[in-house]
Amino acid sequence: MKTIIKNVKIITMDNNMTEIENGFVVIEGENISFIGHMKDYKEDDKNIIIDGYGGILMPGMINTHTHLSMIPFRSLGDDCKDRLRRYLFPLENECMNEKLAYHSAKYAICEMLLSGVTTIMDMYYFEDEVAKASDEMGIRAFLGETIINFPTCDSKEAFGGLNYAEKFIEKWKNHNLITPFIAPHAPNTNDTNSLIKANEISKKYNVPISMHLSEMDYELKYFKEEFNKTPVEYLESIELLSDRLVAAHCIYLTDNDIKLLEKYNVKVAHCIGSNTKSAKGVAPVSKMLQHNIPVGLGTDGASSGNTLDIITQFKLFANFHKLENKDRSIFPAKEIIKLGTIMGAKVLNKDKEIGSIEIGKKADLVIIETNSVNMFPVFDPYSAIVYSANASNIDTVFVNGKCVVKNKKLVNKDLQTIKNDLKNHMQQFEQKAKEQLEKAIL
């Protein structure tokens, strides 16, 4: 049985940026088997027909940096200074547990799918639980267990993630939609030894390694004082820079850092919403792209970026980078959507399989409806997505050929049930969080 999507304006995001008015796409199994117009395709009776009602069909969006299980932190202490160390780490260590990680991840995946995100790169704790949630929900997921220099919610010992990660990779490495990887938290929250070990595991299994990099002012200060290097230079010195590395944030980069990232073919996950809300800065994306560094977009966790959709990042990206470059014509909408689709796929080394609408590629597809009041007129579909759309305009989503969202609702999954499960497992967390609020720690 084939699935046919008709009556859509297709933006393929292929190399030629092909667009098809009143387009028609056929999905067979996991893959796209036809792209074009209805009249050029011989239909048979048994197909499933999805009418796009004049909406925009685009590739599924790719969220290259997130922390799914941090949903419980959303709207908690958003405007609080230095809250990562003062607040988030302690609450996480006290209240995060296996079940909460699982139910939170499941809820977060609902938000991703409902907003048109079909592939995610997640790093957190209890990643085995996150993998179970991803598997159940049918999202394409890169999942990395975190390694950090103190005991955590899932390890009594510092650096316990190293052991966890290796078992985790062994367990999930052959899954169709899940790619396990390893995730040292950051250079400054690890030591040289743990970073080298993590990199060895990444090399051994040929899986990505991802970490926060050049995100914190105190991170820069630390490496300057300890090694007289930038964090990037430090990673080079211990041979951590490679084409397996996905570096998140990279806000504070010197020109030499950029050259190093280019030289070693490092990839970058850019989180404009998280980076600016926390008043850190705007990563030099324009320069990175000039140096052929693949840059994808990420939301960060719900504690930092609040929402997990990529559309919000598009709009923030546009305004921040245009202003930063003092040029309204830099990063036209089309280029911004590239970052959230095909470029995100490049960041994950998966651009031969996902990131654009092409025959033979996996059917990770999104229909954005244009009936809502904010979506008219559409002179330029890219512009409409970047500047007019919000996450609630996503109507239909396919992952790997399977329809997971239709008419703005999850298919065969009940959001309310998933939310209630999460609520039931959030009670201790909520209690502690409220105590901290009362103590005015936040």
Next chain:
Amino acid sequence: MKTIIKNVKIITMDNNMTEIENGFVVIEGENISFIGHMKDYKEDDKNIIIDGYGGILMPGMINTHTHLSMIPFRSLGDDCKDRLRRYLFPLENECMNEKLAYHSAKYAICEMLLSGVTTIMDMYYFEDEVAKASDEMGIRAFLGETIINFPTCDSKEAFGGLNYAEKFIEKWKNHNLITPFIAPHAPNTNDTNSLIKANEISKKYNVPISMHLSEMDYELKYFKEEFNKTPVEYLESIELLSDRLVAAHCIYLTDNDIKLLEKYNVKVAHCIGSNTKSAKGVAPVSKMLQHNIPVGLGTDGASSGNTLDIITQFKLFANFHKLENKDRSIFPAKEIIKLGTIMGAKVLNKDKEIGSIEIGKKADLVIIETNSVNMFPVFDPYSAIVYSANASNIDTVFVNGKCVVKNKKLVNKDLQTIKNDLKNHMQQFEQKAKEQLEKAIL
């Protein structure tokens, strides 16, 4: 018959920032007559009951700068350099007409209402048509006819808006929801004479005067060269600064400009989305507020800010001003929502009637639902609105005691019909716009 809203978390935005859990509000006629808990109110049978299902009840949002009738320009040439002079003005002069202005305004008001905006300050051409649309749709509207130094779509002569405006003010000055005003386009697109005349009309009828101010780099250059003054200093020299003036944008202000705005009790409409997308800059809002200058939020027209909802501006405001001030704790969510509600009311000199939920004030109210996936958890309702919500989370809207949006749909109005009417009147515009696109002017 009274209307009762129950089962809502109320953020009143009153002077004490009163919040009520599981709150209850009663509307009688145009006004709010009770705020509190259900148990403290004696219900009778004839009331209309609105169940908020645990959502957030807030004051209607106030959009202090917009151009309703510019809807046809949405998604057109967004990333084009100097498009105002090169492109928008010519297309406007050629294709904007009475009927298009009317149908566009009507559509734009749908978007405002559906996104929880209950009061707008609009300036454009054919304001009589905009007033008719506002009256029909039941929005609270400040409407100003534009005066500019060249012939326009509604005047064969330069400065024709002066005549139009006076008639327009005469006609609408006693309307319950509409406040007519006068709107010189900008200091540099008028001459001293027209500015003085416009100000005389504003004074004569005691209505606001609003204009774009300190928005363009070439505007600054012009006044420097011609008068050796800033635009604000120039306006002072011709006695244009007063408490009737609502100045839109005010991006490029010197410290002396800020002192002048404070001295003359000028109000400011801040359009963060429009100003940053066009790579102009971030207005010094923190400084203005320190100087007790009332600052409201505006979307600008759909050609500049694309969407007309204030929630998008909240998020952009947060991230831009936090980064600009290098401080994640500046402008906590609560303070940002003030700008879009009670402070907006101050900008319009209407803070005794609207802008907060208080007994005796007009019932301009909004329920934001918290059932959508992006709206859980809600530890802090302000935070949830600023960082998590989008325009599509608006569920119910009251203007002046009347329910205009319920279950995310317009009450007694059909969006599809209004859109079709607009489409029918957009044909010539669309044709011309596409020709310009083909000539690659955009």
